[in-house]
Amino acid sequence: QWCIADEQTPDDVLQQALNWACGPGGADCTMIEPNKSCYLPNTVRDHASYAFNNYWRKFKKHGGTCYFNAAAIVTDLDPSHNSCHFEPAT
Numbered sequence: 001q002w003c004i005a006d007e008q009t010p011d012d013v014l015q016q017a018l019n020w021a022c023g024p025g026g027a028d029c030t031m032i033e034p035n036k037s038c039y040l041p042n043t044v045r046d047h048a049s050y051a052f053n054n055y056w057r058k059f060k061k062h063g064g065t066c067y068f069n070a071a072a073i074v075t076d077l078d079p080s081h082n083s084c085h086f087e088p089a090t
Contacts, residue, residue, distance in 0.1 A: 002086050003056035003066035004049035006073045011044045017068040018048040027055035031084070038084035048072075049079055050086065057089045 005014050022029035031038040031054075032047040052072045056064055066074045066089075080086045 001074050001076055001089055002079055003052045003072050003089065004075055004079050005045045005052060006071060007045070009045075009071040013069070013071050014044045014048040017071040018044065018051050021048070021051040021055045021068065027051045027058065029054070037082075040082075040084075050084070053079070053086050053089070057087055060089050 005017075009017075021027045029047075029051050030036060032050050033039060038046075038050045048068075048071065052066065052068055056066045056072075058064070066072050078086065078088070
C-alpha cells in the first residue's frame with residue numbers, strides 16, 4: 001500500500017501538510033527537489049504524495065498514520081511514474 005495526496009484536498013492544505021511532512025526529522029524529501037527523479041511533475045499534489053508516502057513508510061511501524069490532517073489517503077495502486085519510484089509501506 002501507498003499513502004498519497006487526496007485529490008479532494010485543496011493545494012494550500014496540501015502545501016501545509018507537505019511542509020510538515022518534510023520538516024525536521026520527517027520524510028526524506030530530497031527526491032522532490034529540482035533535477036531529482038520525483039521533481040516532475042512539479043505540482044503540490046505530486047510532491048505531497050511522494051512526501052506523505054515516504055513519511056508513512058518511515059513511521060508506520062512506530063504508529064505513524066496516513067492522515068496528514070485529512071489531506072492523504074491509502075491506495076493499493078502503485079503511484080510510481082517514469083523514474084520516480086514510490087516504495088510501498090510494509
